[in-house]
Amino acid sequence: MNLEDEAATAAAGARLATVARPGDVITLSGPLGVGKTAFARGFIGALRHEGEVPSPSFSIVQPYEQLEPPVWHVDLYRLEDESELDELGLDSVADAVLLVEWPDRAGENAWPDALALALDFGEKGYRILTAKVPPSWEGRWPFP
Ligand SMILES: Nc1ncnc2c1ncn2[C@@H]1O[C@H](COP(=O)(O)OP(=O)(O)O)[C@@H](O)[C@H]1O
């Protein structure tokens, strides 16, 4: 999927929010500045979050408990060791959607059932979105 500008990337995130369910994990890979947080902002905004959606690159975890479904926005860029992952308590959030930037910091196979999205730089500001789709996402991605 080609995303022509930041608004298009946010719109893709917003569209994904309409098919997400509690317990889903969505990973967002790709280089710095490619639009992972922009995508997450669209997703969280579509669930009627009011207010800012700061990048969790410093906090690592930014929960949005009041949303339906609740969302935990996670950025593992600053994770120094896989063992730090346990301290974040991410496995205790079965009723929320996990949106994870820099999932590779957690190791190869931390979320085998995740919808694994990857963003890359295309020409003229475009971004290219690709997905690895597990069985639990069939019929939900690509967008119906
Ligand atoms: N097609 C696009 N999709 C998303 N962001 C874009 C696009 N074109 C330009 N941008 C810009 O790229 C930057 C993406 O930043 P951000 O979402 O924080 O990236 P990341 O979280 O991947 O590091 C923003 O400054 C945004 O305005």
Ligand SMILES: [Mg+2]
């Ligand atoms: Mg980011």
